Amino acid sequence: MKIFFATDIHGSEVCWRKFLNSAAFYKADLVVLGGDVTGKAMVPITAYDGYWQVTLRGETLRLDTREELDAIIARIRNSGFYPAVVSPDELTHLSQNEGAVDQRFSTEMLSSLDRWLDMADGKLRGGQIPCILNGGNDDIFEIDAVLESSPCVSFAEGKLLDLDGFSLVSMGWTNPTPWDTYREAPEADLAAKIDAVAQLVPDLGRAIFNFHAPPYGTGLDEAPALDENLRPTHGGAVMKPVGSTAVRDAILRYQPLLSVHGHIHESRGIKRMNRTLAINPGSVYGDGVLQGAVIDLDARKPKVSRYLLVNG
Amino acid sequence: MATESIGETPTLFLRKATGLVRGWNVRDSMIYACLATNIVTLGLYEFSYAPSTFPKGQLLTSVVISGIWVSFLVVAYSGLIVTIPRAGGDYVWQTRILGGGVGFVLAATGWWFILWLWAPIYGNILSVELFQPLWATLKWTWPGGGAGWFTTHNGIFIVSLITIALAGVLVSIGMSGYARIQKWCFYGGLVGFLAIVILLLANSHSSFVSSFNLEAHKLFGVNGAYAATNAAAAKTGFAASTFGFGPLGPTMLLVPMMMFFILWPNWGATLYGEIRGSSDFRRVFTGMFAGLWITVALAVILLLLIDKTVGWAFYQNANIAGTGVLGVWPYPVLLAGWLVHNAAFQVILILVMSLWFFGWVGTLFLSSTRVIFAAAFDRVLPDRAAEVSEKRKVPLYSLILMLLPAVGLSALYAYWSKFYTYTLDATLVIAVTYLFSAVALVILPWRRPDLWRASPASRIKLWGIPVVPVAGWITIALLVFNLYEWLSNSLYGSNNKSSLVYMGLMYVLAIVIYVVARLVRARQGIDLGLVNKEIPVE
Numbered sequence: 057m058k059i060f061f062a063t064d065i066h067g068s069e070v071c072w073r074k075f076l077n078s079a080a081f082y083k084a085d086l087v088v089l090g091g092d093v094t095g096k097a098m099v100p101i102t103a104y105d106g107y108w109q110v111t112l113r114g115e116t117l118r119l120d121t122r123e124e125l126d127a128i129i130a131r132i133r134n135s136g137f138y139p140a141v142v143s144p145d146e147l148t149h150l151s152q153n154e155g156a157v158d159q160r161f162s163t164e165m166l167s168s169l170d171r172w173l174d175m176a177d178g179k180l181r182g183g184q185i186p187c188i189l190n191g192g193n194d195d196i197f198e199i200d201a202v203l204e205s206s207p208c209v210s211f212a213e214g215k216l217l218d219l220d221g222f223s224l225v226s227m228g229w230t231n232p233t234p235w236d237t238y239r240e241a242p243e244a245d246l247a248a249k250i251d252a253v254a255q256l257v258p259d260l261g262r263a264i265f266n267f268h269a270p271p272y273g274t275g276l277d278e279a280p281a282l283d284e285n286l287r288p289t290h291g292g293a294v295m296k297p298v299g300s301t302a303v304r305d306a307i308l309r310y311q312p313l314l315s316v317h318g319h320i321h322e323s324r325g326i327k328r329m330n331r332t333l334a335i336n337p338g339s340v341y342g343d344g345v346l347q348g349a350v351i352d353l354d355a356r357k358p359k360v361s362r363y364l365l366v367n368g
Numbered sequence: 369m370a371t372e373s374i375g376e377t378p379t380l381f382l383r384k385a386t387g388l389v390r391g392w393n394v395r396d397s398m399i400y401a402c403l404a405t406n407i408v409t410l411g412l413y414e415f416s417y418a419p420s421t422f423p424k425g426q427l428l429t430s431v432v433i434s435g436i437w438v439s440f441l442v443v444a445y446s447g448l449i450v451t452i453p454r455a456g457g458d459y460v461w462q463t464r465i466l467g468g469g470v471g472f473v474l475a476a477t478g479w480w481f482i483l484w485l486w487a488p489i490y491g492n493i494l495s496v497e498l499f500q501p502l503w504a505t506l507k508w509t510w511p512g513g514g515a516g517w518f519t520t521h522n523g524i525f526i527v528s529l530i531t532i533a534l535a536g537v538l539v540s541i542g543m544s545g546y547a548r549i550q551k552w553c554f555y556g557g558l559v560g561f562l563a564i565v566i567l568l569l570a571n572s573h574s575s576f577v578s579s580f581n582l583e584a585h586k587l588f589g590v591n592g593a594y595a596a597t598n599a600a601a602a603k604t605g606f607a608a609s610t611f612g613f614g615p616l617g618p619t620m621l622l623v624p625m626m627m628f629f630i631l632w633p634n635w636g637a638t639l640y641g642e643i644r645g646s647s648d649f650r651r652v653f654t655g656m657f658a659g660l661w662i663t664v665a666l667a668v669i670l671l672l673l674i675d676k677t678v679g680w681a682f683y684q685n686a687n688i689a690g691t692g693v694l695g696v697w698p699y700p701v702l703l704a705g706w707l708v709h710n711a712a713f714q715v716i717l718i719l720v721m722s723l724w725f726f727g728w729v730g731t732l733f734l735s736s737t738r739v740i741f742a743a744a745f746d747r748v749l750p751d752r753a754a755e756v757s758e759k760r761k762v763p764l765y766s767l768i769l770m771l772l773p774a775v776g777l778s779a780l781y782a783y784w785s786k787f788y789t790y791t792l793d794a795t796l797v798i799a800v801t802y803l804f805s806a807v808a809l810v811i812l813p814w815r816r817p818d819l820w821r822a823s824p825a826s827r828i829k830l831w832g833i834p835v836v837p838v839a840g841w842i843t844i845a846l847l848v849f850n851l852y853e854w855l856s857n858s859l860y861g862s863n864n865k866s867s868l869v870y871m872g873l874m875y876v877l878a879i880v881i882y883v884v885a886r887l888v889r890a891r892q893g894i895d896l897g898l899v900n901k902e903i904p905v906e
Contacts, residue, residue, distance in 0.1 A: 066385075070818075070905055073905045073906070074902075074903040074904075074905060077903050077904055077905070078903055081903045081904065082898070092386075096382060096383060096385035096387075096388060097380055097381065097382050097383070098380070098381040098383075099379070099380055099381075100378060100379070100380075100381070110379075111377075111379035111380075113822070113824055113827070114824065114827065115827050116379075131821070131822070134818070134822075135822055137380075140381075147377070147378065150378065150381065151377075151378045157381050157383075158383070160381075161381070161383050193386060194385045194386050233386050235384050235385060235386050235387075235388065236384060237384055237385060237386055273761075275754075275756055279387075280389065281544060282389060286388070286389050287389065287393065288389055289396070289547070290396050290400075290543070290547035290548070290550075290551070291393070291396035291397035291399070291400050291547075291636070291655065292396075292397070293396075293400060293543050293547050293636055294543045294544045294547045295542075295543065295544075296544060319386070321387060324745060325741070325745050325754065326745060326751065326754070328751070328755070340452075342822075343452060343819055344818055344819065344822075345464070345902075346903055350898070352893070361893075362892060362893050362894050364747060364894050364895075364896075364898060364899065365745050365746065365747075365899070366898055366899055366900075366901070367463075367464065367899065367900050368901065368902060368903035
């Protein structure tokens with residue numbers, strides 16, 4: 057069985073489109089997106105009489121036609137940002153009201169996800185190609201219901217999914233970060249969550265862990281060291297491990313066949329942890345490149361017979 | 369939630385999410401750029417070869433010209449960094465833009481194999497800037513021959529081994545500990561540099577002459593060392609040039625030599641962060657540019673003061689005489705220390721100035737580790753190459769891939785005099801890698817228009833002209849000029865047949881590794897051609 061695993065596309069529409077094409081491109085039997093589906097930033101496009109105005113990466117643009125507007129919206133979406141067309145009054149309201157921004161973010165995230173799932177329906181032949189998604193620590197909880205209700209993707213959070221004799225268990229939660237994001241929990245709580253899903257697995261020799269947080273101290277979790285102002289120290293030259301000890305301990309204890317991770321974009325790599333092959337394909341969603349892992353599983357042995365990290 | 373705005377108008381709303389980091393302190397990256405273009409370890413070392421190679425060239429002018437030219441390389445690399453801001457640097461840019469095979473061959477040669485050759489160069493610098501002056505000043509006679517022992521085959525080899533061990537340990541410790549050490553080394557080194565500036569400012573040429581004669585007699589038993597040095601240079605037929613401006617031709621020919629020390633402001637430049645803007649370009653550029661020009665300024669100050677106090681003709685003569693009169697290289701720090709007739713002060717000055725070496729040596733194998741890991745993750749090298757031991761956190765196999773060949777080449781360097789000329793390729797091969805990164809930059813707007821359009825670098829314009837691609841072309845011109853000179857002018861010593869064969873073998877080795885990897889992986893059912901193949905969007 058061949059799996060394509062990618063993660064952390066953070067709202068990048070070009071990466072989502074590539075993800076939907078990845079099964080055909082890599083001849084994969086199923087595709088898995090490991091969390092952090094939603095974007096981090098929203099770009100306001102102000103609508104005036106007869107034109108729109110937007111500032112993109114420091115450059116202010118006046119858009120006189122609908123075509124120009126559509127092109128900019130596509131560009132914004134491909135970067136992983138949400139375009140928000142607003143009136144000048146709405147923009148003032150957003151700039152003065154944090155709650156309104158949060159609400160608008162949620163609206164944009166959910167409508168964008170709806171659109172993505174519509175695209176998926178066509179590309180994945182109405183669910184014929186299995187596509188598994190779960191949330192990551194940066195994803196708001198409201199996306200869970202949207203994913204759960206989709207006929208063309210399987211929402212994996214906290215579940216045991218059977219993949220032709222292999223058992224996939226998933227968890228989008230991570231250990232605490234300096235950003236205090238949505239799905240964070242202390243290590244002890246993570247350990248309890250992992251134990252709960254691991255108990256469901258009938259044969260750990262055929263288990264696949266899909267945990268958003270990478271295992272601590274494995275090289276799959278190296279992020280720039282930050283000071284108290286979230287500024288990289290020493291010119292960005294110093295990295296430090298920021299993964300989860302609970303995830304590491306669980307891998308070493310349960311020894312699944314494969315463990316796939318994301319969360320730390322800079323830490324693309326693989327790590328053998330005794331019997332387990334742990335992978336973090338990393339993410340460069342902002343460049344429009346879909347990093348991922350193509351993994352062949354041998355059902356007879358069972359073992360990981362081949363893997364390849366790709367920049368698609 | 370955070371907001372970016374122009375004036376009162378918000379232009380971007382950010383929600384709470386992982387990885388939204390602020391830009392780093394520019395001062396930090398400036399320090400690393402300054403240590404990479406190291407005026408003491410690389411600058412002073414290379415300056416000593418200038419008079420014998422191009423006696424009519426003006427050293428100070430060539431340093432300034434080189435600084436101006438390399439500034440364009442800084443702009444070009446800043447453009448690449450903010451467009452594809454990955455710590456993997458050249459390897460990532462080249463594999464993404466030029467293809468996996470080309471990227472591997474250039475990165476493996478420029479950031480891995482050639483650094484084996486830098487190990488004995490680093491060792492030699494450690495020898496002439498620390499061990500030899502220290503032993504001479506302290507009049508230590510152990511091991512046999514005292515300071516002179518370090519110029520023997522065994523001495524050269526042992527110091528190279530010390531350097532390799534030191535660099536290997538620092539790779540194992542990791543950057544978190546070393547980055548702190550580097551900073552203190554930089555500040556300490558600046559204090560030492562300031563002491564030298566004060567000494568050279570406060571003393572006249574005549575006091576230098578008498579101090580030189582006195583200390584040379586005291587430490588080496590040489591009588592009339594000043595006159596003897598001038599005589600030794602004259603005996604070779606050398607006629608020292610004046611310090612002022614001279615003909616541009618010979619001065620331009622010094623530029624390829626200056627690259628040995630000034631081509632590296634981009635050595636450790638990285639960028640993280642996903643929401644990028646023009647401020648990121650400014651930050652990356654400022655760090656490297658300031659580091660480069662601090663180096664140039666320190667070089668200019670030092671050369672002016674050498675002219676004033678040491679005497680320009682004598683400085684050149686001393687470098688021509690080499691170890692002939694004193695028995696050790698006329699290290700300017702040693703000579704400046706002699707202006708104070710106190711051995712303790714001289715020792716302290718040598719030790720403080722050695723901080724320029726210790727803040728720099730840790731980077732010897734750092735880039736090699738990154739390339740080896742990246743190539744292993746791309747399945748070009750065996751998986752083991754990226755393994756890190758659980759207990760000690762040491763990248764054992766990658767260290768073996770770096771250290772063992774470096775030890776072998778250091779032995780060749782120490783025991784086979786002809787091999788010395790091969791070290792002259794050390795800059796050339798890295799320049800080839802830089803050249804292809806610059807090529808990747810100038811073709812980027814065509815190869816990856818989406819990426820280029822989204823990059824803050826594409827919006828930096830001067831009189832409507834995009835600055836970064838123009839800087840890329842000027843960088844290509846700089847590198848092509850240097851490569852042409854290195855390969856055509858025998859005075860640089862790198863265009864002899866055996867040297868070219870040596871370099872060629874490195875490229876062949878990289879190509880062989882890549883081809884074998886493709887074949888072996890294909891047999892395993894893995895298509896390495898897929899690694900950088902883009903998935904269709906529609």
